[in-house]
Amino acid sequence: MSEHRRKPSQPQGGGRASARRAAQQRPGRGAGSGRDVPTASPSGPYAEPSAPGSRAEARRAAQRGPAGRGRGSGRAARGTGRPDKRLINYPRSDRDGWKRFLPSWKLVSGTALGFFAIITAGAGIGIAMVSTPDPNKAAQAQNNVFYWSDGTQMVATGGSMNRQIVTIDKIPRAMRDAVIAAENESFETDKGVDPMGIGRAVWNMATGGSTQGGSTITQQYVKNTYLDSDQTLKRKVTELFIALRLGVSEEKDTVLAGYLNTAYYGRDAYGIQAAARAYFGKDSHDLNPSECAFLASVLKGPNLYNPDGGIGAAATPALNEDRARKRWAWVLDREVEVGRMAKDERAKYTDFPARVESEQARGMTGQIGYLVETAKQYVMKTKNITAEQMALGGYQIHTTFQKPRVDALVKAVEETRNDFLDEKKRPEYDTFVQFGAASVDVKSGAIVALYGGPGWDQKHFSNNANTIGVPVGSTWKPYVLAAAMEYGTQNSNGQGISPDSKYMADDLTVIKNRQGSPLAGPDGKPFRQKNESPTAFGYVTLNEAMEKSINVPFAQLVFDVGHTKVRDVAKSTGILEDSMDKDNTASFALGTSTPSAIRMADSYATFAASGMHREPFSVTKVEKDGEALSGFEAPKEQRAMDNDVADNVTKVLENVVQNGTGTKVKKLGRPAAGKTGTTDQNKSAWFVGYTPELSTSVALFRTDPNSADKKLISMNHVGGVDSIHGGDIPAVIWTEYMREALKDAPVKKFPEAEDIGVTADSAGAPSPTPSAPASPSPSPSMPPSSSPPPVSPSPSRGGKPTCKPWELYCEPDTTGGTSTGGTNGGTNGGVIGGPSGSPSPSNTAKPGRPGGTTGWPTGAAAD
Secondary structure, three states: OOHHHOOOOOOOOOHHHHHHHHHHOOOOHHHHHOOOOOOOOOOHHHHOOOOHHHHHHHHHHHHHOOOOOHHHHHHHHHHHHOOOOOOOOOOOOOOOHHHHHOOOHHHHHHHHHHHHHHHHHHHHHHHHHOOOOOHHHHOOOOOEEEEOOOOOEEEEEOOOOOOOOOOHHHOOHHHHHHHHHHHOOOOOOOOOOOHHHHHHHHHHHHOOOOOOOOOOHHHHHHHHOOOOOOOOHHHHHHHHHHHHHHHHHOOHHHHHHHHHHHOEOOOOOEOHHHHHHHHHOOOHHHOOHHHHHHHHHHOOOHHHHOOOOOOOOOOOHHHHHHHHHHHHHHHHHHHHHOOOOOHHHHOOOOOOOOOOOOHHHHHOOOOHHHHHHHHHHHHHHHHOOOHHHHHHOOEEEEEOOOHHHHHHHHHHHHHHHHHHOOOOOOHHHHOOEEEEEEEEEOOOOEEEEEEOOOOHHHOOOOOHHHOOOOOOHHHHHHHHHHHHHHHOOOOOOOOOEOOOOEEEOOOOEEOEOOOOOEOEOOOOOEOEEOOOOOOOOOEEEHHHHHHHOOHHHHHHHHHHHOHHHHHHHHHHOOOOHHHOOOOOOHHHHHOOOOOOHHHHHHHHHHHHOOOEEOOOEOEEEEEEOOEEOOOOOOOOOEEOOOHHHHHHHHHHHHHHHHHOOOHHHHHHOOOOEEEEEEOHHHOEEEEEEEOOOEEEEEEEEEEOOOOOOOOEOOOOOHHHOOOOOOOOHHHHHHHHHHHHHOOOOOOOOOOOOOOOOEOOOOOOOOOOOOOOOOOOOOOOOOOHHHOOOOOOOOOOOOOOOOOOOOOOOOOOOOOOOOOOOOOOOOOOOOOOOOOOOOOOHHHHHOOOOOOOOOOOOOOOEOO
16 A cells, blocks of 8 residues: 555644643653643643643643752642651651641641540549548547666657547537638539649659748648658659549538638647637537638648647747738638628627646646657657657657656755745746756767756746757857967968966957058947956966956957858857857847857857867657668767867866856866856856866846747846846756766766967057067066066966856956056056057047947947
8 A cells, every 4th residue: 555545643742642642641850840740751742632631631730830950849749749648747757948847737636636535534433443532540649758878768748638629510610611712612513622822833843942831721631641751753743533422422512621620720639620629629519700711710820820839930829820820810801801700709809818737738748848848859850750740649759867866956046046036025026037947968968958947837948958049258269269279360370379368458448450541439439348357467378268257358269250150160069050149249249149058058068079060950869650760870970179179178168167156066076177158238157168078058138938039138136136147046057967977976077178379469468479589588578567477377267266156247456566567457458468468549539438339230248
């Protein structure tokens, strides 16, 4: 057949079939050119018009849109051509760049819904797994049993009245209204939890912040059923589940009654009935609205709102009562605010409700209350136990207190008090006189005896043995001397000084700072330190200054040593930093700090133990549920100062007893060392002393224990005498107690003290300084009035041979040159002169102020 008669051939890429094949064909890399067309022969597009299949393909191409070039277009083509088969399309395969990591609304809503479902299911399971708390178990308080050091029982406290549960009808409506108004206004409508409150508490505990308890009554009720009350996330979650269960399964009255029957109200009382009996001596259903408001106030925190006082320096009876009064008034006002009390009803309650004497106080007469409280505080601090946990009982506590020595201390105080005071004859002077004392074993630091006051049964709840508000007076001077021996002064070239170093001791001497400039008083004039006596002592050794308790030398010495060094020494012996005076004044050296009797006795024991300190402790063993608790081993000893320093302090303080202000202690009949202390205006008097076996402190002060501020009152004319000093009544009590406490102990001597330090006299002293060669006589350049030096003391001389032993402040015999320059009472500045004989110009220009204390921090008087 001829060529021209054949049928024309079809283009290879044309037609519907070709379009279908092109649509099914996976684009290759060449598709990235920007044209999304079917693959065909070069002549395909020009042969015939597009078939129907070609139009369909064109529509699909139009829907797909123009492809990009390169790798991005390939990814887009894959995303649209082959859908992602993952369960969760994240990161998203149909997005580019950062948009791949932007979750879709479907993913967000699905995740939230799933999380909510898990939480709901978990809460349901948790609620189903926990059981409803049994209020009877929560109120099962047991006794705490305390034992003397020999293992015999001292007292059993707590538990006896804490087990009675009352029904809601026995709880007055006024009590329910007060608690709901004060603690959970929405109690009757909420579901047992406060989500926002729980969130804050959980977050704080999880991040180590401050712990928070449940904010609703239901949550607090649940918390009360867990006796450990651990502030942990696990306990909080468990508490939440139980509260949720109670919120949906229990009547509100049942929950409220459970809370009021298990809450702790102080006075060892758990539950509303026990609290009503403990504070008001009546049953709970007889409480009036004012009494109910008081109990609702105590629920805020019995340790800080029980007017009897609590544990810690912030929980004194005065502070607690002030807080309780304010809270009581607030609760009543709050009831009016939330509509649970009428205004005219509120107006009836203007007086703080009176309370009955504590059952607890009646059960612990004499010193037992103070001994128990001291031991309880030690246990709670050592094991981090709360007051509520301690009140639940079950502890067997073995103390360090020795009954024979406690009895001896009580006898010494009460016999002296009865002989000394007569409140009927001298009510304006002899009332409110307080005694406090403590005795510590030198070898171990164990507190063997204390005297805290007349007794809880006498409504005296403050422990005078542990008070921290009474200045210690001149009993602080040994720390200044010890610091000078240990660290030296600015006059000793960094070497410790000897107690034979001489200092000016005349009354009203100008005190200079470390730069040698006179201290300025508030009036701009040089400050002059006052002594107890106007006697012109001249220059005396520190040994004699301690013996006679002369203020001026130590007021200057504290600046020469440095206040910080003195604080360091005191702290190393057990004095708490919080009890130290923070001011760097001359008065700091004279005893403006206020450590407790317990701390003073323990601190002086460091001197007796040749510089080894042991923290005071009152408990040797604690058992709970038949198992011994750890942490009650005797504290380990630590070196506080060099043994030569401590032994030389002891030697100086022995001289105080033999020849100085503490001579009444010589009646003990065995080696003893100690220091007297008396403060300005005769507001306190101390004697702190020790033998090689015991260290004991006795404090005498005057204050109204029921006053709001516990302000100290002058003891002038108390007991019919002009003033009381540490060498008088406190020394007598100390001696009588120590004689009985040591009657069966062999007589021991203190370690022999070796000579220590260099002689570093103060500026102007007639004796040589450490840098000058020794000389038997003063420098020739010294003025005649300053030579010879007055009363060169030794351990055997007291400078008062004509005085009777009990006449501590009679004028000494001046024979032997005890009076030199400065006899005018120090009005010329009290400086005899420096090595050149020239007095300080600033001292001669301005006469001193009478008394030297006007407008300046008061210092301790001599003793």
